[in-house]
Amino acid sequence: ALLTVLTLTVTLxxxxxxxxxxxxxxxxETPERYQDGFIQHNCLDISSWNGNLDNDDWEAMKDAGVDSxxxxxxxxxxxxxxxxxxxxxxxxxxxxxxxxxxxxxYYFTTGLTKKEMTREAEFxxxxxxxxxxxxxxxxxxxxxxxxxxxLNWYKLRELGKDxxxxxxxxxxxxxxxxxxEPMLYASRGLFNTYLDADKLEDKYAIWLAQYxxxxxxxxYKGEYYIWQYSSNVRIPGIRCRFDGNxxxxxxxxxxxxxxxxxxxxxxxVTYELSDGVKSVLPVKSNKKTAKAN
Numbered sequence: 001a002l003l004t005v006l007t008l009t010v011t012l013x014x015x016x017x018x019x020x021x022x023x024x025x026x027x028x029e030t031p032e033r034y035q036d037g038f039i040q041h042n043c044l045d046i047s048s049w050n051g052n053l054d055n056d057d058w059e060a061m062k063d064a065g066v067d068s069x070x071x072x073x074x075x076x077x078x079x080x081x082x083x084x085x086x087x088x089x090x091x092x093x094x095x096x097x098x099x100x101x102x103x104x105x106y107y108f109t110t111g112l113t114k115k116e117m118t119r120e121a122e123f124x125x126x127x128x129x130x131x132x133x134x135x136x137x138x139x140x141x142x143x144x145x146x147x148x149x150x151l152n153w154y155k156l157r158e159l160g161k162d163x164x165x166x167x168x169x170x171x172x173x174x175x176x177x178x179x180x181e182p183m184l185y186a187s188r189g190l191f192n193t194y195l196d197a198d199k200l201e202d203k204y205a206i207w208l209a210q211y212x213x214x215x216x217x218x219x220y221k222g223e224y225y226i227w228q229y230s231s232n233v234r235i236p237g238i239r240c241r242f243d244g245n246x247x248x249x250x251x252x253x254x255x256x257x258x259x260x261x262x263x264x265x266x267x268x269v270t271y272e273l274s275d276g277v278k279s280v281l282p283v284k285s286n287k288k289t290a291k292a293n
Contacts, residue, residue, distance in 0.1 A: 031217055031227070034248045043226060043245040044233065045106065046096075047072035048088040050240045058099040060237040068102040068137065068247050070207075070226075073127045075108035075142075076120055078149030083123045090131075097134045104137035106185060107171075108144075110151045112159070114170050121174035137247075138183035138205045138225070141171045143190065156194045165196040172204050183207050185228075188220045197222050207245075224248075 030040050042065045046053070061069075071093055072086045086092075089105075096103050107124040111117040121141075128135065143164075145153055156164060172182035183205040191197040191208070200206070201222050208224040211231065218227055226247045233244035 030246070034246075037251050039249040039251045041068050041102075041247040041249060042066045043068035043070060043104075043247045044242040045070040045072070045228070045245060046092055046242065048086050050242065052088070053092065053095065053238070055095065055099070057235075057238050058095050058101075060235050061101075062099060064235045066101070066235075068104070068245075069096050070104040070106055070137075070140065070245070071096065072142075073105045073107055074120075074124050076110045076116075078110055078146050078151075081110050081112075081116060081150065083120060085127050089127065093131045093134055102136045103131075103134055104140060104183070105131070105135055106140035106142050106183075108142040109171065110146070110149055111167060111171070112150060112155065114167065117167050117170040118174065121171045125174065125178045132179075135180070137181075139175050139180040140183040140185050140207055141168060141175070142185045143168055143195075144186060144209070145190070156190075159194075161194055161196060164190075164194045165199060168195065168200060169203070181205060183225065185209065188218065191220065191222065 034040065044061065044066055046069050069092075071089060073089045074083065074085045076083050093103055093105070105128050107120065109117065109120055111120050128139065145151060145156060147153070159167075168184055168186075172184060175182040182203075184200055185207040186195060186209065188208060188210040191200075191206075197206075205225040206223065207226040207228065208218060208220055208222075209228040210218040210220060211229065212219055218224075218229075226245050228243055228245045230244040231241070233242045235242065
């Protein structure tokens with residue numbers, strides 16, 4: 001019999017490579033723009049996918065250095081746009097506040113029209129209304145592609161940048177009309193290609209998703225309030241994995257507190273910092289979310 005020998009070459013990927021990087025809270029370095037004048041907070045986003053997080057799990061998160069969480073309140077189904085409430089939203093919000101976490105909430109959308117986005121936003125507002133006093137951070141729309149669903153890359157190209165931007169505005173303005181500070185989640189690729197990032201950044205806080213090999217940079221030119229740097233964060237003592245984020249709070253111990261110069265509809269207030277830079281801050285938040293200079 002003829003014996004064929006197959007030689008397999010295995011390349012070991014170095015520490016910090018795409019395959020292994022950022023598996024612990026705080027693995028990523030602080031981007032240069034946020035090293036001065038900002039306080040960096042460790043933040044996890046949480047949904048029913050993370051299972052039943054009990055009191056010990058929440059304490060484990062605290063012990064790992066996490067002080068903020070972004071909790072999914074609802075979503076629309078990938079292929080049908082059927083609206084669903086996250087089955088653990090009540091439990092997660094109440095346990096997060098019980099254990100002293102700052103709380104943000106988000107909604108995952110598959111809306112393709114202004115009518116659908118309006119319907120989803122109003123549904124979202126109904127879900128979170130009972131927890132209004134527990135929400136201490138901006139309220140987010142999760143706008144992302146899903147290859148197997150209706151909001152896929154082909155549909156994004158069909159809609160185009162202007163329409164995709166307007167869909168996000170429709171949703172986020174309803175958040176503002178209900179007295180919350182809106183925030184928009186999207187990937188760097190979406191912000192750079194299918195969204196008018198400058199326009200959206202002027203109106204809302206930005207939650208940027210970008211998993212990059214460079215541990216100290218996102219490669220995104222705009223400003224952002226939260227950076228999601230990994231989907232593979234592990235907390236000692238908890239079996240599931242989490243999305244890891246950095247939240248950047250303006251440090252007014254090194255910059256004078258902002259002066260209000262203009263109020264607008266909803267929760268949005270425009271402030272002027274001591275250096276003349278204008279920023280948007282959430283009225284209801286106990287954190288200052290001024291953008292970087």
